[in-house]
Amino acid sequence: MNRPQRIQDLIGLLNRLYPPVLAEDWDNVGMQVGDPQAAVECVLIALDPSEHALQKAREIGAQALVTHHPLIFKPLKRLSPDDTTGRTVWSAVNGQVAIICAHTNLDTAPAGLNHWLADRLGLEGTLPLIARSGDFLKLVVFVPGDHIEAVSEALFSAGAGQVGAYDRCSFRTHGVGTFRPGTGTNPFSGTIGQTELAEEIRLETILPKRQLRKCLEKMHLAHPYEEVAYDLIPLDNQMPDAGLGRIGKLPNPVAVDQFAAKVKALLDCSHLRLVGSGKKEIRKVAVCGGSGASLVTAACQQGADLLVTGDVKYHEARIAEELGIALIDAGHFATERLMIEGVAKNLRCAAQNKHWQIEFVVYTEETDPFRII
Numbered sequence: 211m212n213r214p215q216r217i218q219d220l221i222g223l224l225n226r227l228y229p230p231v232l233a234e235d236w237d238n239v240g241m242q243v244g245d246p247q248a249a250v251e252c253v254l255i256a257l258d259p260s261e262h263a264l265q266k267a268r269e270i271g272a273q274a275l276v277t278h279h280p281l282i283f284k285p286l287k288r289l290s291p292d293d294t295t296g297r298t299v300w301s302a303v304n305g306q307v308a309i310i311c312a313h314t315n316l317d318t319a320p321a322g323l324n325h326w327l328a329d330r331l332g333l334e335g336t337l338p339l340i341a342r343s344g345d346f347l348k349l350v351v352f353v354p355g356d357h358i359e360a361v362s363e364a365l366f367s368a369g370a371g372q373v374g375a376y377d378r379c380s381f382r383t384h385g386v387g388t389f390r391p392g393t394g395t396n397p398f399s400g401t402i403g404q405t406e407l408a409e410e411i412r413l414e415t416i417l418p419k420r421q422l423r424k425c426l427e428k429m430h431l432a433h434p435y436e437e438v439a440y441d442l443i444p445l446d447n448q449m450p451d452a453g454l455g456r457i458g459k460l461p462n463p464v465a466v467d468q469f470a471a472k473v474k475a476l477l478d479c480s481h482l483r484l485v486g487s488g489k490k491e492i493r494k495v496a497v498c499g500g501s502g503a504s505l506v507t508a509a510c511q512q513g514a515d516l517l518v519t520g521d522v523k524y525h526e527a528r529i530a531e532e533l534g535i536a537l538i539d540a541g542h543f544a545t546e547r548l549m550i551e552g553v554a555k556n557l558r559c560a561a562q563n564k565h566w567q568i569e570f571v572v573y574t575e576e577t578d579p580f581r582i583i
């Protein structure tokens with residue numbers, strides 16, 4: 211009989227679908243609360259880690275709640291049921307429900323939120339509006355053989371070694387290092403003043419630039435040498451399928467007003483806000499679920515006639531007006547809730563391929579916090 215799946219297996223699936231390396235550095239993605247070793251048979255998927263969603267997870271006997279928005283953004287100074295986050299953490303621990311989120315990594319992933327949003331609105335030939343590129347480094351470090359696993363683990367746990375859907379990627383070459391400890395040193399091996407030959411492994415791995423400080427800190431902690439020899443090499447590797455927003459074309463040109471009515475129906479929202487003339491013909495459309503109005507200039511530069519997003523502020527609307535690009539604000543909720551079905555579908559498919567018996571349930575009771583009167 212197969213062993214039961216654990217929370218860490220579910221995290222592994224999510225990480226392969228929406229690699230954490232794609233997340234913005236201010237974000238906090240992955241497990242927010244939970245025991246990686248706990249068994250999992252049922253998972254609820256929701257947009258927000260609300261108390262209602264958690265209650266629903268407990269009602270249906272789910273061992274995990276997968277959400278888009280993180281529960282914990284800033285480090286918690288105390289944990290008490292007196293505040294909203296504390297209460298949710300408290301209740302998750304008591305109910306033994308893990309909370310895991312895929313946020314900006316889901317927005318950016320090749321088959322993620324913005325891909326689904328573009329697809330829902332009927333865009334063809336879509337590409338990321340701002341592709342991920344040029345933010346990787348190669349780290350080469352020379353390690354004595356008996357510390358190679360510890361140093362590798364330290365680097366992987368800090369975010370190094372992710373290549374697409376693969377993690378823990380590295381390369382090892384055996385060789386001989388030389389050094390002469392100077393006066394006042396405390397060498398791990400060798401004698402002060404004498405040239406030493408040491409069997410070492412050249413460990414190479416890749417890391418995102420924004421993880422550099424964390425990787426170096428962890429590497430230094432795990433490495434036995436007083437002075438660690440390492441190289442940092444800038445890489446020009448691209449991730450053409452991943453990035454912020456999407457841009458594509460409608461099959462036929464259409465007037466903004468006509469398309470706006472379609473967007474409203476397709477995203478099932480009660481209202482939307484428009485910037486620009488409703489009569490303008492559009493063909494090239496950019497999208498960004500959630501709060502993407504800051505992409506208006508990028509969308510314009512790439513020739514988009516319209517940007518569909520949420521959370522548009524007054525000054526962003528003015529910028530769009532001045533640039534001559536139409537803008538549709540369909541709301542944060544309406545442009546993101548399609549992630550629930552998307553994530554459920556991806557997870558069901560990935561679990562099925564592994565012959566895992568996990569049920570994925572979509573949470574259908576969330577509503578837009580805004581009411582229009």
Ligand SMILES: [Zn+2]
Pocket residue numbers: 279500501542546
């Ligand atoms: Zn959001």
